[in-house]
Amino acid sequence: MIFVPGSITAFFSPEIHENPLKSGSVGVGITIDRGVRVSYREEGIRVNEEEWNFPTVKYVIERLGGGGVDISMELPVGCGFGMSGASALAAAFEIASARNLNAPFSKLADLAHEAEVVNRTGLGDVVTQSHGGVVARLSSGCPSLARVERFLWRAELEFLVMGELDTSTILESSLTRIQKEGKTCLKEFIKNPKLLNLFTLSKKFAEETGLMDDDVRDVVEAVEAAGGIASMVMLGKTVFAQKGLEALKEFGEPFTAKIDHCGVRIY
Amino acid sequence: MIFVPGSITAFFSPEIHENPLKSGSVGVGITIDRGVRVSYREEGIRVNEEEWNFPTVKYVIERLGGGGVDISMELPVGCGFGMSGASALAAAFEIASARNLNAPFSKLADLAHEAEVVNRTGLGDVVTQSHGGVVARLSSGCPSLARVERFLWRAELEFLVMGELDTSTILESSLTRIQKEGKTCLKEFIKNPKLLNLFTLSKKFAEETGLMDDDVRDVVEAVEAAGGIASMVMLGKTVFAQKGLEALKEFGEPFTAKIDHCGVRIY
Numbered sequence: 017m018i019f020v021p022g023s024i025t026a027f028f029s030p031e032i033h034e035n036p037l038k039s040g041s042v043g044v045g046i047t048i049d050r051g052v053r054v055s056y057r058e059e060g061i062r063v064n065e066e067e068w069n070f071p072t073v074k075y076v077i078e079r080l081g082g083g084g085v086d087i088s089m090e091l092p093v094g095c096g097f098g099m100s101g102a103s104a105l106a107a108a109f110e111i112a113s114a115r116n117l118n119a120p121f122s123k124l125a126d127l128a129h130e131a132e133v134v135n136r137t138g139l140g141d142v143v144t145q146s147h148g149g150v151v152a153r154l155s156s157g158c159p160s161l162a163r164v165e166r167f168l169w170r171a172e173l174e175f176l177v178m179g180e181l182d183t184s185t186i187l188e189s190s191l192t193r194i195q196k197e198g199k200t201c202l203k204e205f206i207k208n209p210k211l212l213n214l215f216t217l218s219k220k221f222a223e224e225t226g227l228m229d230d231d232v233r234d235v236v237e238a239v240e241a242a243g244g245i246a247s248m249v250m251l252g253k254t255v256f257a258q259k260g261l262e263a264l265k266e267f268g269e270p271f272t273a274k275i276d277h278c279g280v281r282i283y
Numbered sequence: 284m285i286f287v288p289g290s291i292t293a294f295f296s297p298e299i300h301e302n303p304l305k306s307g308s309v310g311v312g313i314t315i316d317r318g319v320r321v322s323y324r325e326e327g328i329r330v331n332e333e334e335w336n337f338p339t340v341k342y343v344i345e346r347l348g349g350g351g352v353d354i355s356m357e358l359p360v361g362c363g364f365g366m367s368g369a370s371a372l373a374a375a376f377e378i379a380s381a382r383n384l385n386a387p388f389s390k391l392a393d394l395a396h397e398a399e400v401v402n403r404t405g406l407g408d409v410v411t412q413s414h415g416g417v418v419a420r421l422s423s424g425c426p427s428l429a430r431v432e433r434f435l436w437r438a439e440l441e442f443l444v445m446g447e448l449d450t451s452t453i454l455e456s457s458l459t460r461i462q463k464e465g466k467t468c469l470k471e472f473i474k475n476p477k478l479l480n481l482f483t484l485s486k487k488f489a490e491e492t493g494l495m496d497d498d499v500r501d502v503v504e505a506v507e508a509a510g511g512i513a514s515m516v517m518l519g520k521t522v523f524a525q526k527g528l529e530a531l532k533e534f535g536e537p538f539t540a541k542i543d544h545c546g547v548r549i550y
Contacts, residue, residue: 109435118476121416121433148545149388166388168376168549209385278415278545282435 017283018054018110020102021047021276022091023144023151024175025250026205026214027221029198030187031156036133037126040156042202043250044214045098045144047151048173048273050090052099054106056114059084063103072100072138073107075131080111080119094180096252101141104128105280113282121146125159125280148279150214152206168277169211174261176270178231179253186251190225197224215258218247227251238263284550285321285373285380288314288543289357289364290411290418291442292517293481294488296465297454298423303400304393307423309469310517311481312365312411314418315440315540317357319366321373323381326351330370339367339405340374342398347378347386361447363519368408371395372547380549388413392426392547415546417481419473435544436478441528443537445498446520453518457492464491482525485514494518505530 028043061070061077061084068087077083085107091097108124111117125146132138144151146159150167187194201217219236222228228236232248235255239246244260257264264270295310328337328344328351335354344350352374358364372395379386392413399405411418413426417434454461468484486503489495495503499515502522506513511527524531531537 113435113437118434120476121435167385168380168388168547170380170549209387277548280435281544282437 018106018113018280019051019283020054020106020145020280021049021051021148021278022097022099022102023047023141024096024098024254024256025140025144026218026247027198027201028140028250029195029202030139030191036130037158037161038156039133039139040129040143040153040158040162041139041198042153042156043140043198044150044152044202044205045140046173047145047148047276047279049276050273051276052090052102052106053088054103054110055086056110057084057086061085061087063087064089070100070103072104072131072135075135076104076108076127077111079127079131080108080117081115083111083115085110092177094252095177096181096249096254098138098141098145100135100137101128101132102145104131105142105145109280109282122160129158146279149277150275152202152209154202165206167209169275171211171258172272172274174257174264174270174272175249176235176255176257176264176268177252178235178255178268181251181253186227190227193225194227197221211258212245215245215247218250222248222250235264235267238266285377285547286318286550287321287369287373287412287547288316288318288415288545289366289369290314290408291363291365291521291523292407292411293485293514294465294468295407295517296462296469297406297458298462303397304425304428305423306400306406307396307410307420307425307429308406308465309420309423310407310465311417311419311469311472312407313440314412314415314543314546316543317540318543319357319369319373320355321370321377322353323377324351324353328352328354330354331356337367337370339371339398339402342402343371343375343394344378346394346398347375347384348382350378350382352377359444361519362444363448363516363521365405365408365412367402367404368395368399369412371398372409372412376547376549389427396425413546416544417542419469419476421469432473434476436542438478438525439539439541441524441531441537441539442516443502443522443524443531443535444519445502445522445535448518448520453494457494460492461494464488478525479512482512482514485517489515489517496520502531502534505533
């Protein structure tokens with residue numbers, strides 16, 4: 017069985033190339049201690065005991081010569097937790113393990129990244145999830161090409177999922193602003209790499225790019241009014257916070273998760 | 284509290300430069316699920332509740348501006364489990380965490396590597412322990428410079444510690460052979476990266492370099508006669524094996540440990 021942590025993105029700047037292995041994003045992501053657990057099966061892709069059409073995972077399986085996977089997801093899909101990247105990464109390692117492919121880490125991680133880019137389900141989650149912790153992606157591309165810097169911070173985060181986001185439409189309409197603002201935030205973070213600063217920059221990014229809508233802003237402001245810090249998960253209609261649990265409860269059913277410091281792992 | 288896994292080396296080829304950050308070794312190491320746990324204290328270095336003079340750890344603490352550490356070691360020192368590297372790495376992260384230094388992973392890992400090289404206690408353990416798993420170090424140097432390839436293999440290994448080894452004398456007397464043979468083994472491993480091949484190459488390395496003495500050879504051959512595989516840990520008078528537990532028991536008190544797939548982590 018393979019576990020891959022879910023990850024959220026504080027801010028990012030996409031870089032698209034013709035070669036999917038060179039495509040990706042710079043930015044900062046955080047892995048958390050909930051994610052996906054994947055086990056091998058003869059054929060088909062099942063997620064939480066239901067058959068799924070899951071092109072990103074299918075791409076990985078086909079490139080490794082076939083097979084199937086049972087995926088257990090501990091976080092919702094389409095809400096900014098990198099579930100497709102985590103599933104693709106875990107599927108790659110589980111298939112390789114079950115079939116004794118002896119494939120190196122970089123080959124499997126790069127394949128999962130490629131599957132994400134080709135299927136337009138993610139640009140940076142697989143890199144973050146390959147490393148674990150607070151991961152600053154300093155250059156874009158697949159895991160074997162992307163330069164990263166990591167930070168191991170002991171912290172618990174709070175999350176409130178408010179719904180799904182149609183990320184493809186959003187990306188198209190504000191791509192230039194996102195690219196510019198994401199790079200600026202990354203520079204500012206590297207100068208002052210602290211959790212508080214990460215929240216501040218993430219919120220600035222969400223505002224400057226127009227990604228934060230009124231619903232999300234209301235929640236973020238309520239957390240701040242209660243003495244906490246919060247921002248919007250990129251890209252999902254999800255708020256992440258610290259010391260904001262009580263305020264979040266006014267808007268729904270939040271959950272907590274710790275920062276996880278290890279990437280993909282095998283059990 | 285910081286945990287860093289212990290690590291063994293199957294074979295290696297040292298490369299020494301004037302700059303300690305460029306010094307190191309290529310080769311293959313494996314992290315296991317026993318290691319060191321380090322907690323912050325005001326001053327002094329304690330190992331398993333005794334005061335120690337521990338220059339490698341002291342070097343790290345002084346470079347980070349002072350403090351002390353309580354180290355709990357789950358493996359013996361001087362027997363090839365990379366305990367000095369693990370202690371230095373864990374001390375670096377624990378001091379940085381306790382004092383809110385917000386230092387990036389690469390800075391702390393590079394410092395631990397430098398402490399090992401300067402104090403002549405290790406050349407590759409810190410790189411292996413920074414990544415976790417079966418780690419092929421493809422180029423030498425500190426963690427931020429060394430290129431690696433990883434393999435996540437699910438396996439339990441058996442160990443028999445037979446005593447300490449004076450590594451500095453050994454390294455001097457057979458340096459050229461070690462350098463040449465280590466590089467050859469690395470090439471052969473990358474061509475066929477399997478656990479069985481790793482044992483085979485490690486044993487070849489130990490024989491060709493003259494590092495394996497009669498005591499160790501007797502144990503390795505006993506494991507093989509019983510249908511297992513075994514080799515000598517680099518550098519310690521320690522045997523590592525698979526399916527050799529009963530045979531190892533004839534010579535002492537072996538223990539088992541699983542391959543660990545995560546490097547340094549914070550709790």
